[in-house]
Amino acid sequence: MAEKSYTFDEAYNATLNYFEGDELAAKVWVNKYALKDALGNIYEKTPVDMHWRLANEIARIEKKYENGLTAQELYDLFDRFKYIVPQGSPMTGIGNNYQIASLSNCFVIGLDGEADSYGAIIRIDEEQVQLMKRRGGVGHDLSHIRPKGSPVKNSALTSTGLVPFMERYSNSTREVAQDGRRGALMLSVSIKHPDSESFIDAKMEQGKVTGANISVKIDDDFMKAVVDNTQYTQQYPVDSKNPKTTKDIDANDLWKKIVHNAWRSAEPGVLFWDTIIRESVPDCYADLGFRTVSTNPCGEIPLCPYDSCRLLAINLYSYVVNPFSDEAYFDFELFKKHVGLAQRIMDDIIDLEMEKIELILKKVDEDPESEEVKNTERHLWEKIRKKTLQGRRTGVGITAEGDMIAAMGLRYGTDDATAFAEEVQRTLALAAYRSSVEMAKERGAFEIFDFEREKNNPFINRLGEADPALVKDMEKYGRRNIACLTIAPTGTTSLMTQSTSGIEPVFLPVYKRRRKVNPNDKDVRVDFVDENGDSWEEYIVFHHKFVTWMEQKGYSTTKRYSNEEIDKLVEASPYYKATSNDVDWLQKVKMQGRMQKWVDHSISVTINLPADVSEDLVNKLYVEAWKSGCKGCTVYRDGSRAGVLVAASEEDKKKSEKSEDCGDCYERPLVVPQRPRELDADVIKFQNNKEKWIAFIGLLDGRPYEIFTGIADDEEGLMLPKNVNHGTIIKTYNDEGERSYDFQFKNKRGYKTTIEGLNDKFNPEFWNYAKLISGVLRYGMPIDQVVKLVQGLELNSETINTWKNGVERALKKYLPNETEAKGQKCPVCGLETLIYQEGCMKCTNCGASKCG
Known part of the structure; x- marks a missing residue:
């Protein structure tokens, strides 16, 4: 029986409900982690399906060993990303029979x-x-x-x-x-x-x-x-x-x-x-x-060469009982139990990785190329297989440390918060190594274990000072894994846990959204009424952990707050002064050094700095990192890479507010993840490969927010009057709850005309890729970087590459004049002197220009 498949919309809408309306988390999961085949068919509807896939596969391995965990026990650890979160490659690859890929990150x-x-x-x-x-x-x-x-x-x-x-x-x-x-x-x-x-x-x-x-x-x-x-x-x-x-x-x-x-x-x-x-x-x-x-x-x-590692993170916030209250405490006993299970799961994933490597080798053997061509790939995976089995290396890490600190009533970067974080990491290290020793009793030690080689290692000695019995047992029984721990950036998985990744400070988003209301309810403010007579209001959405704090402190989570009141709320919370630019950076480096003592691998953390910091501060941070015992250090100064983490000064923001053009394309706009029902829209018409194309660009505050584009096919009802360059894109739902995007414009006589179902007017493949581009726009990526992203897409068919060119041309219209086309050389004089001018590229050296 064929596996049941789902359309993108079916999976997205179900996952949106799973994540309680968090559109970014829903898109990330469907696009990156839902089980799918090479044709893009989706076989998982929500993360519930994924977590059962992981649980069933790991339970299959557990049956090989004593005291094996059941699928239900494993599922309970994974469910809703609450306790244990396998990272990208394991989450994508475990139980995935549609692709032949490694589980190693x-x-x-x-x-x-x-x-x-x-x-x-x-x-x-x-x-x-x-x-x-x-x-x-x-x-x-x-x-x-x-x-x-x-x-x-x-x-x-x-x-x-x-x-x-x-x-x-x-x-x-x-x-x-x-x-x-x-x-x-x-x-x-x-x-x-x-x-x-x-x-x-x-x-x-x-x-x-x-x-x-x-x-x-x-x-x-x-x-x-x-x-x-x-x-x-x-x-x-x-x-x-x-x-x-x-x-x-x-x-x-x-x-x-x-x-x-x-x-x-x-x-x-x-x-x-x-x-x-x-x-x-x-x-x-x-x-x-x-x-x-x-x-x-x-x-x-x-x-070392040809070794690899798989990653897994433990969600620290979930072990805070009574978060944000005066009675908050960290459940160390449950935490130690789950760390032990996490280490066990990581060892199971090594066995699953062995199965994946065997499949890769089998595929290489079956490939039609000559032995001369295949030999390098085969030998590579043979070396990886040998090293993986010899050491059984794992990477148990953490996520949501910033939220854990706030939930405990501590402020990130203070001595008390650092001491507590170090105690949590120390507990994790001891529990993981204890689990590895216990597994050595049941499953055997890693192949080349020799306590005599390790007895003078500083990390092993540190464990021995904290828990002498652990190292005595290690000497007697061995250890299952050559190394166990890391702190990695959890990337997109942190969006799904709705938490702060790694040991980064917290960032507290506050969103504005709109909702349909009953205009007869006197307690509800009506911001506007649409052409259908429906009443709508704007409201504030807080980070869900911040809502927990508000409830604990007796603040209403339903009343209407002004911007000034929101500022006062944030100042009263443990999140205040806990963003990247607020933290004492030297204290952060010292915190990294203290935690590094309890991590056998390393810690990936970037020190995010404001644009105006001096080179001398970077010097001090690097030197302090060395003195504090860090194994590595990276800094990022705001704006030092075009389009990455760009923040506008207050003066720039004021200027952009007064501007009538797209002068704020490089600024991070207010993130509005919940799409308003109506958006102003531009219509852009152009030619692609001698075909007539059309693009509808939904705008929020004058900035591109979403895009629909493809061939202007009159059979699909897309031949607009020549003078129509503007209109409105309206999000609607039919009686069955199916979503649609309609374009509405006024003709010369002022009458409204509506083209229903823009999302069904173009090639379905165009529509799916457009969702990804629209998601990037919606969350504030600068326009020049969106254009660069689209340019860099490696797509498989001529048709979809033609679509890509259309998207690129449409978005270039919104680049401010004089924007540098960084990294591109003039085809005439060969110099990197190109700028965007009215959506075209112009060379400031020789005057050559090119549109499209």
Whole structure:
């Protein structure tokens, strides 16, 4: 019997109800995590179906072992993302028979021995692509490549150095990245490498190495040289006792460049490599193939070549009993129990990953290509299979720490909040390692476990000081997993848990929405009446955890609040002064260092800074991170990357409010996720491949909010009068509750004409992609970045690429004049001097112009 499938609207509407009206969470789940086949058919209606899929598959593995968990017990842990939340790759891939993909979120690759040849460089390039096509993020290190100018035995005579190969690997990432989360890449290099300065500068040129994150591996000797203002010696090979090349540099000069570039463009990140290696439990087995060489793209998992990791997060907010009240407390006993189960689930997922790897190898064997072509991919997965089984590495992490802190009545960034967060992480570490020891009794230790190798490791000794019995049992029975813990960015999954991810401070959204009301109710204000006579009002929607706090403190959650009253409410809450720009950044770094003591891998966290901070502050943060015991650090200064986390100044906001054009396209508008019933709309007509096309752009405060576009087919009733350039898009529902979008305009005589069902007028594939673009617009992505996003879509058919070009042309109309077309060169003079002018691109150097 064929599996039941659902239309996008069926799944979206049911999931919207599941998430209690949260449109972004609903769209994220349907688009990224609902079970679907290669044709886009959807086989899960809501996250309930997904959680049963996960529970049934993991229960199947549990039956192999003693005291196995049942599917119901597992489902209760996953239900509504309340306690345990498997991350992207496991959530998508477990029980998914429609695609052959790994369950691992991240991989590191690298060849043993000498790897400085074109053969080795190209082999790594192919392995990177092979992993990315299976949904994995990849990291690898470039310290093995000869510095620029070194002699080589080929026709070039001298080496080109690191930078051209950075671009090669970046381009491969951009090539494979399509249809979901693929193509994340981390490139790293040792600060000791003579080309490290060129590596650090590589991304400063606009449009270069755009497909990779970059981080510098910094050793203690370099940091001491920075602090003491002394010389530092670079060499190649970087680990050689008899290097071929050495170079003495002023450590502070290079450090200032790292700080400046990070301040200016948010890269490079820094990896405090001696701290990573010194604390690493897997590096106790370095001679057996577990020598850490790089990290995954987000930096939270330092790995040896061909090892990988799957991720899972525990929702900390759910363990706060009586949240936001004077009686609030953290249920440590339930938390410890669930951490133990989470570690067990992670070990089960390794067994599921083995099944996935076998399927990948089977597919490779069955592929029609020659053995010569298939050999690299087969050997790659054989190496991954071996490393995964040898170490059984896991990545148990956390989410909603900011909400947990607020619910406990603490303020993020204070000493009390940091001490409490550290105690929670300490409890997690001990419970996870206890679970791994208990599993070793039942299931056996990881293949190469040897307590003698680990007994002097600082992390293991820290566990022993906190719980001597744990380490005694570990010595006796072993441990199931070589390493267990991380704190990763939970990304889109945090939208579904409706929580703050990782150890980031909280962000408290307040939305304005509209609802239909009874005009006879004297207690209800009527903001406007539509043409059908229906009455509507605007109302405020608070973050649901903030509503919990309001209820605990006796505030009404139904009364009408003014903006001033909302400000006072927020100031009285534990969320006040807990946003990124409010937090004491040095305190945040110290908090990261204190928590790092109880994380065997690493912590991925970005320090978000206002635009006006100095380079000196970035310097202090990086130095403090090293002194505090952090394994890595990344900063992001507001506006340092065009279109990312852009915040407007008050003066800019005032200017944009007065502007009648789209002067605020670069500002983050007020997010209105609940679409108003009516939106003003522009009609744009143009030609695509000699076909007449039409676009309807719904506008909110003059800014694009949604888009409908396709061929202007008169058989579908889309041939509008030539003079119709504006109108209204109206969201309606029929008697069966089905949603429709109607376009209404006035003719020359002032009579209204309505074209019903815009959503049914175009190719259904266009409609589904338009939902994604509209979702991005609705949540405030700057228009130039939306255009860039559309340009970068890798679509499979000529028809849909034609549609993509139509969307791009329609949206360009809303770019402010003089906007730079960043990363694009003039086809005539070859310079990056293009700007948008009335929706067309014009070169400010030679005057060439191009529309469309």
